[in-house]
Amino acid sequence: MSYTCLISAEDLANWPGGSGLVIFDCSFSLADSGAGKEDYLAGHIPGARYLHLELDLSSTPTGRNGRHPLPDPRVLAATLRRHGLSHNDQVVVYDASGGPFAARAWWLLRWLGHPAVAVLDGGRQAWEDAGLVFEGGGPATMVSGDFEAIRPDELMTVDAANVLASVGAADALILDARTASRFRGEANPLDPIPGRIPGAANRFYGDNLAADGRFKSPAILADEFSSILNGTAPAGVILQCGSGVTACHNALAMEAAGLRGARLYPGSWSEWIVDPERPRARG
Incomplete structure (x- = not known):
């Protein structure tokens, strides 16, 4: 079974062990661009990797293309691959702000042709409310995946x-x-x-x-x-x-x-x- 929209904390916690699941913490603050990464390092869902809104989920603004232009699809695909993503994996994304930054990652993965991506409903707070544990520190070493972006969906x-x-x-x-x-x-x-x-x-x-x-x-x-x-x-x-x-x-x-x-x-x-x-x- 794949999730393509939302997933509950309980369903994520009960995910079968082994490969096939990649979790991304997308927490971010528009007032402090480093706060999300700091919070991630302090505690995140076990196994989660971190994606930064401005460094990973956006390209560089030119002054004429908006504050958060879409990332280069090849660069984003390489980032996701480096974090262990393969084509058949289920992706779960979350943040600590009600979902806007996780939704950006959700949309981008679909744009790149990866439909098996879901936002953790309720985000970090839902995980905490369910009495589930967090882990601190940086991400564990992960073998690179095989994800390659197909041509982005221009109809989106x-x-x-x-x-x-x-x-x-x-x-x-x-x-x-x-x-x-x-x-x-x-x-x-x-x-x-x-x-x-x-x-x-x-x-x-x-x-x-x-x-x-x-x-x-x-x-x-x-x-x-x-x-x-x-x-x-x-x-x-x-x-x-x-x-x-x-x-x-x-x-x-x-x-x-x-x-x-x-x-x-x-x-x-x-x-x-x-x-x-x-x-x-x-x-």
Whole structure:
């Protein structure tokens, strides 16, 4: 059995011994880029490796491609291979922040053609709540795997020109995963130019979670997203946020709800605003 969306702490803890499972801790803090690695070293799920949002799950920003551009697929594949990933392995990813960084890794692995990847539902806290142990220190030595990226799935992304063409289109919906205040265009430390893409709807990624930090049920997610989509087919949905990270959380939630086919705008708002000709809205 393979997991392609979410996995519970109990199911992960009961995974049969031996090879075939690769776990990645993706914990990260936008306020302190080194904090996630420090927390990993202090304690992580046994056997987990560490993936850094900016060093592993993104490429270098140029000033025109957003804060967290997609990584070079060959470089990311080499990183995953070095951490022991092989083509037939089950991957489980988690973080300590409700899932946005783990969802980025989940989305990237699917983009590279590895569908057997799941986010630990509830993340690090769910593991702790289940009374399961952590281990400290760096990762144990692991034999390199055989993972090779196939050609990235171009149907999973759109660029700024596609987004511009979708503004106001009857068969498209731009869905922004940022907080409501950022969506309205209120001043904040992350967006040098506050605002949103005209015509976008707002679905804060944190609304995908229940009070216990786990994802809401598929039925609830389907109902809530269907209300926002208002008849737009999932394939007509463009997911964006500030830099293409938290939008992956909405991608994961839609997948859990059975609403498949939404595409990611990787550059998101941080790329959109570098061109003054692109329209903006506030309020």
